Amino acid sequence: xxxxxxxxxxxxxxxxxxxxxxxxxxxxxxxxxxxxxxxxxxxxxxxxxxxxxxxxxxxxxxxxxxxxxxxxxxxxxxxxxxxxxxxxxxxxxxxxxxxxxxxxxxxxxxxxxxxxxxxxxxxxxxxxxxxxxxxxxxxxxxxxxxxxxxxxxxxxxxxxxxxxxxxxxxxxxxxxxxxxxxxxxxxxxxxxxxxxxxxxxxxxxxxxxxxxxxxxxxxxxxxxxxxxxxxxxxxxxxxxxxxxxxxxxxxxxxxxxxxxxxxxxxxxxxxxxxxxxxxxxxxxxxxxxxxxxxxxxxxxxxxxxxxxxxxxxxxxxxxxxxxxxxxxxxxxxxxxxxxxxxxxxxxxxxxxxxxxxxxxxxxxxxxx
Numbered sequence: 150x151x152x153x154x155x156x157x158x159x160x161x162x163x164x165x166x167x168x169x170x171x172x173x174x175x176x177x178x179x180x181x182x183x184x185x186x187x188x189x190x191x192x193x194x195x196x197x198x199x200x201x202x203x204x205x206x207x208x209x210x211x212x213x214x215x216x217x218x219x220x221x222x223x224x225x226x227x228x229x230x231x232x233x234x235x236x237x238x239x240x241x242x243x244x245x246x247x248x249x250x251x252x253x254x255x256x257x258x259x260x261x262x263x264x265x266x267x268x269x270x271x272x273x274x275x276x277x278x279x280x281x282x283x284x285x286x287x288x289x290x291x292x293x294x295x296x297x298x299x300x301x302x303x304x305x306x307x308x309x310x311x312x313x314x315x316x317x318x319x320x321x322x323x324x325x326x327x328x329x330x331x332x333x334x335x336x337x338x339x340x341x342x343x344x345x346x347x348x349x350x351x352x353x354x355x356x357x358x359x360x361x362x363x364x365x366x367x368x369x370x371x372x373x374x375x376x377x378x379x380x381x382x383x384x385x386x387x388x389x390x391x392x393x394x395x396x397x398x399x400x401x402x403x404x405x406x407x408x409x410x411x412x413x414x415x416x417x418x419x420x421x422x423x424x425x426x427x428x429x430x431x432x433x434x435x436x437x438x439x440x441x442x443x444x445x446x447x448x449x450x451x452x453x454x455x456x457x458x459x460x461x462x463x464x465x466x467x468x469x470x471x472x473x474x475x476x477x478x479x480x481x482x483x484x485x486x487x488x489x490x491x492x493x494x495x496x497x498x499x500x501x502x503x504x505x506x507x508x509x510x511x512x513x514x515x516x517x
Contacts, residue, residue, distance in 0.1 A: 151235045151236065151237055151254050151257070151277065152237040152238070152254065154235075154319070154322050154323060154326060155209075155211070155235075155237075155277050155322075155326050157326065158202065158209065158211075158326050158329045159202075159329075160200035160202065160211045161200065163200050163201055163202045164198070164199070164200045165177055165181065165199045165200065165201055166178060166197055166198055166199035167197075167198050168196075168197055169194065169195055169196055169197070170197075171187075171194045171197060171215065173197075174197035174199070174214075175187060175197075177199065178197070178199055178212070178214055181199060181201055181210065182210075182224070182232075182278075182280075183224040183225075183226075183227055183228060184224070185222050185223055185224040185225070186222070186223040186225075187215065187220065187221070187222055187223075188220065188221040188222075189215065189218045189219070189220055190218070190219040190220060190221055190269065191218065191219040191272075192217055192218035192219055192272050193217055193218055194215050194216065194217050194218045194220075195216060195217030195218075196213060196216040196217060197213060197214060197215065197216065198211070198212070198213040198216070199211070199212050199213075199214075200212075202329045204325060204328050204329050204344050204347065204348075205328075205341065205344025205345055205347065205348055206282055206285065206344075206345070206348050207279065207280065207281060207325065207344070207347065207348050207351070208278075208279070208280040209277070209278075209279055209280075209325060209326075209329050210277065210278040210279075210280065211275075211276075211277050211278075212275070212276050212277075212278060213274075213275050214270075214274075215270070216272070216273070216274070216275070217272055218272055219269070219270070219271060219272050220269070220270050221267065221268075221269050222267065222268055222269075222270065223267035224266070224267070225265060225267075226262070226263050226264055226265050226266065227260055227261070227262045227263070227264070228262065228263075229262055229282065229283050230262060230280050230281060230282050230283055231259065231260065231261055231262060231280075231281045231282075231283065231286060231304070231355075232259075232260040232278055232279070232280055232281075233257060233258075233259050233260075233278065233279040233280075233281065234252070234257060234258040234259070234260065234276055234278060235257050235276060235277040235278070235279070235322075236252055236253055236254045236256075236257075236274065236275070236276045237254055237275045237276060237277055238254060238273055238274070238275045239253075239270065239271040239272070239273040239274030239275060240252070240253050240270070240271040240274065241253075241268050241269065241270040241271065241274050241276075242268060242269045243258055243266060243267075243268040243306070244266060244267050244268065245264065245265070245266050245306055246264075246265065250306060250307060252268075255310055256307065256308060256309055256310055257308040257310075257315065257318075258306050258307065258308065259304045259305070259306055259308055259355070259359060260306065261302070261303040261304050261306075262283050262301075263301070264303060264306075266306075279322070279325065279351075281348070281351060281352060281355075282348075285348050285349065285351075285352040286299070286302055286352050286355070286356065287299035287302075288349065288352070289349060289352035289353045289355075289356055290302065290356060290363070290367075292349075292353070293353065293356060293357075293367060294366075294367065300363055300366075301362075302356075302361050302362055302363050303361060303362040304355065304359050304360070304361040304362075305359060305360040305361065308359060313358055314355075314358040314359040314360070317354050317357070317358040318354060318355075318358070318359075321347075321350060321351050321354050324347060324350075325347060325351065328343065328344055328347050375413050375416070375417065376417070378403050378404075378405060378410070378413055379413055379414065379417050379418070381402070381403050382399050382400075382402070382403050382410060382413075382414075382422060383425070385399055385402050385403070386399060386422070386425075386426045386429065387429060390426075390429060390430055390433060390454055390455065391430075391453055391454050391455050392455065393455070394426065394455075396410065396411070396421075396422050396423055399422055410422060427465065428469065430454040430455050430456065431465060431466055431469045431470070432469075433454050434450055434451055434454050434456075434466070434474070435466075435470060435477060437450050437453075437454075438450060438474055438477045438478050439477060439480070447474045447475060447478060450474075451474070462474075
């Protein structure tokens, strides 16, 4: 899998080391990467090879180091750059902070700057390395968070092939491989800009998809649970009952997408957010028309609670309460009629139409 990603990269055109002499190869490898302590554990070194392709500020390397022998390599830590290790054959065992990690072409390793590590490699171990400057990660962090300064970021070392991080990296690695083919050609301003953009995209992909020490500070707070989100949306709509209130504005206030907010309302309330809001407005108008102190026109009351079309309002009101707004107002008028006083000695008749009238009860529908 990994080997096929870089099968078309012209590594052989940029070979710096190609020798069986380890003493000749070692300082050149250390110069390209990091100084390291090297030890042969078993066998005999038969070949060393290093190809380095600069891709803007990125570097793509193919390394065969101590091939033919089982070796131990201890770079201590990386100075100022991240290193994506992509084994193409053989086996290795990396050690980080007292923990060991078996590595093969079925997985990748991401080494962060200043993190102590060393590894042991089999006699046939080969790898492709992608070097990414620390500053690239810092710049990508600042772009994502709008902060002026980036913290030190340490990535999880393991990138399993079945992880979301690896799936996101594949197209980026394919693009880096294509850009590597530009090396050696006449590079103008456009190609330099392309390579810089590639570096930024790679850094951003790692920050968004590979777990790291600052991930909790990068991702926003998780959205509220369904009941909390609905209560928050309802409270916000009630606070702005008489205003024009697009559902997108309500969703944004709750930190949800419009589709998510609508789905929650249908699940919890059996209706859309706007239908729920219209019912609240109608109930508020009914209450206003039923209060003794509200003597305004029906049309004014409807407009105060967001209804600008009187005919549409009347139809919605009758459908919700089984009577017209004028009939609701008429009940108020009958309740405030004063019965004339009777002379003393006469028994007062109480008209049942005016005695202790109970308000009608209507069930609130769940859908309109």
